[in-house]
Amino acid sequence: MARRDDVLGVTGAETVIGAGVTIEGSLISEADISIDGTMHGGDIKTTGDLTIGVNAKIKANIWALNISVAGELDGSIIAEGEATIRETGRVTGDITSAGLAIVSGGIFSGRSIVHRQRELDLPRPDDTEPERRPPVKIRRL
Amino acid sequence: MYYYIVNPAAGGAQNKALQEKLRSRLDQLGIRGEWVKTTAPGEATNLAAAAAAKGHTTIVAVGGDDTVNEVVNGVTEHEGLAVGIIPLGSTNRLATQLGITSWQQACEVLAARRLTSYSLIAAGQKYFLSTLTLGFETDLDKNVDTTATGWRARVGQLRAGWGHARNYQTLRCRINVDDQFKLDCSVFSLSIANQKFLNPLADNRLVVALSDHPGRQLQLGNYVWQMLHSRIGRGTNPATASFAEDAATTRFLAQRVVIETEPVTGIMVDGKVAGRTPIAIRLTDRHVRFITEKVVADFKDAVGPRSK
Numbered sequence: 001m002a003r004r005d006d007v008l009g010v011t012g013a014e015t016v017i018g019a020g021v022t023i024e025g026s027l028i029s030e031a032d033i034s035i036d037g038t039m040h041g042g043d044i045k046t047t048g049d050l051t052i053g054v055n056a057k058i059k060a061n062i063w064a065l066n067i068s069v070a071g072e073l074d075g076s077i078i079a080e081g082e083a084t085i086r087e088t089g090r091v092t093g094d095i096t097s098a099g100l101a102i103v104s105g106g107i108f109s110g111r112s113i114v115h116r117q118r119e120l121d122l123p124r125p126d127d128t129e130p131e132r133r134p135p136v137k138i139r140r141l
Numbered sequence: 142m143y144y145y146i147v148n149p150a151a152g153g154a155q156n157k158a159l160q161e162k163l164r165s166r167l168d169q170l171g172i173r174g175e176w177v178k179t180t181a182p183g184e185a186t187n188l189a190a191a192a193a194a195k196g197h198t199t200i201v202a203v204g205g206d207d208t209v210n211e212v213v214n215g216v217t218e219h220e221g222l223a224v225g226i227i228p229l230g231s232t233n234r235l236a237t238q239l240g241i242t243s244w245q246q247a248c249e250v251l252a253a254r255r256l257t258s259y260s261l262i263a264a265g266q267k268y269f270l271s272t273l274t275l276g277f278e279t280d281l282d283k284n285v286d287t288t289a290t291g292w293r294a295r296v297g298q299l300r301a302g303w304g305h306a307r308n309y310q311t312l313r314c315r316i317n318v319d320d321q322f323k324l325d326c327s328v329f330s331l332s333i334a335n336q337k338f339l340n341p342l343a344d345n346r347l348v349v350a351l352s353d354h355p356g357r358q359l360q361l362g363n364y365v366w367q368m369l370h371s372r373i374g375r376g377t378n379p380a381t382a383s384f385a386e387d388a389a390t391t392r393f394l395a396q397r398v399v400i401e402t403e404p405v406t407g408i409m410v411d412g413k414v415a416g417r418t419p420i421a422i423r424l425t426d427r428h429v430r431f432i433t434e435k436v437v438a439d440f441k442d443a444v445g446p447r448s449k
Contacts, residue, residue: 017324018391020353025322029394037391042322 189215205230
């Protein structure tokens with residue numbers, strides 16, 4: 001059990017960006033990220049979950065395990081798990097995910113590609129099929 | 142062999158009487174060693190460095206946070222050393238964070254000799270272990286005298302702190318994080334701590350926590366109360382007293398941050414003014430092994446990912 005004095009929340013979301021904070025650059029993490037601020041450009045990449053809060057205005061491409069959008073996002077989403085657009089969420093960009101949920105009121109403008117769970121993982125060497133290349137025409141000079 | 146560096150001025154007159162009892166208890170536990178007293182501020186650094194050079198394997202700071210920080214700054218070149226604390230100062234936040242709350246307990250802890258390694262944090266040219274703050278907290282110490290005791294003094298401190306908090310102008314702050322991203326925000330209070338001090342299962346990493354001006358009066362009052370409480374050595378670490386649950390609070394992990402503020406402001410390391418902005422703060426690869434009370438089993442196993 002976590003101690004009572006663990007108020008900083010090292011056991012919870014690792015990165016929390018509050019409302020009123022502006023970020024420039026790329027946010028890369030191996031744990032959960034929660035953003036309620038503004039981000040111009042760059043990427044957000046995490047192997048954990050990503051939560052975009054109701055006050056957030058994000059212009060970035062994002063990669064995460066599961067993604068929940070309650071604010072504004074202008075950029076593409078790649079989620080290994082599920083992507084959810086909440087009531088107040090607005091996404092402009094393509095979404096690639098294992099599942100997509102848009103709650104009534106949520107706005108999505110872009111293409112959606114639904115893949116099987118874990119499909120985005122890199123294939124193991126013994127799983128890979130030999131690459132099939134188109135026949136090459138050789139013209140003798 | 143144990144080497145005790147005693148700050149005779151720490152904690153006031155009542156601690157002078159304690160020193161005989163303390164030495165007697167250390168005798169009983171079989172860990173009595175060399176005993177030296179400091180005569181001026183900063184001397185503990187030189188004494189610790191000299192003791193380490195002479196081959197002492199355990200150096201114990203007998204005093205408050207200042208004494209501990211001075212000892213730590215003296216042993217940064219000697220990683221095999223163990224550092225212990227007997228908290229007799231007026232502020233003993235470092236000891237509290239290591240789970241040591243009284244001199245009697247500290248003696249038992251020293252005898253048990255449970256070691257935990259912590260990375261040192263560098264703020265400019267100075268090394269520290271635990272917490273760096275800037276913003277309201279730093280100004281609070283300049284404006285409110287927290288040394289007085291008694292309930293009347295406490296009420297006066299709370300009133301002064303409340304007045305200061307209400308009129309405090311937030312700082313415009315720009316933070317470069319690991320040269321990866323930059324944050325631009327207004328800051329009421331900012332603190333940087335070593336994550337491992339909060340949870341020994343976690344990796345050594347900087348936890349940067351900052352909050353905007355708390356809008357609601359109840360939150361502000363609660364904040365001032367926690368700050369004052371921590372100043373008198375009974376409360377939580379200032380780093381943990383930020384508004385973690387509030388939506389305006391931001392926190393993240395880092396190895397190195399560069400902080401610029403507008404206007405320029407002072408920073409405080411473990412409760413003592415230690416520089417001004419702009420300042421670079423980084424986690425170093427230098428470690429200090431502390432003799433600590435914290436039992437790893439008390440902490441949750443899943444503390445987030447380990448750095449690679």
